[in-house]
Amino acid sequence: DSGVTQTPKHLITATGQRVTLRCSPRSGDLSVYWYQQSLDQGLQFLIQYYNGEERAKGNILERFSAQQFPDLHSELNLSSLELGDSALYFCASSGPGGEQFFGPGTRLTVL
């Protein structure tokens, strides 16, 4: 158990819909990262937050957005969903040492 929690574990929705994925980092970690894993693209960095502020952006679509709240939990919002958005979405957190610990992931299926 990495200490990073993600909900829900599975999500099935239809094209055009909007979903929210939630992540709670390890206790004391200020940085939260979101990654997407698919068979096509492998594991790709989406976005990073540090203590509530956006720190870095990767291959994140404009239809996707994220935020980190004062209690440090983070949410990833995916809108206007397409079939190609079906993937595993991971959240990771890190502390001062830099090691990133991953959550169990949310499997998103868009039908």
Add this chain to the structure above:
Amino acid sequence: SQELEQSPQSLIVQEGKNLTINCTSSKTLYGLYWYKQKYGEGLIFLMMLQKGGEEKSHEKITAKLDEKKQQSSLHITASQPSHAGIYLCGADKGRGSTLGRLYFGRGTQLTVWP
């Protein structure tokens, strides 16, 4: 763009055998991470290497980062079925503001048969 090449793509070994997985980059690696993943599950942190020539071990797994910081190897001694899974190497995009933004190789699928 920066890429990480992992080899081999898949590996099938008999229990008790030693094995090595490699991760190679064309550019300097500022932080190299090794993770293990069971299919469809989360990534389990194994080790992080930062300095050229650094070597770390945990139980029967040893990871090294070469002096030039462009290649890392993961070595498993006396493999067990519990070692089976997908091994992923990841690296920092760079220093400073991009620190922590990891890019990953495509993984090595390890099967250990009894």
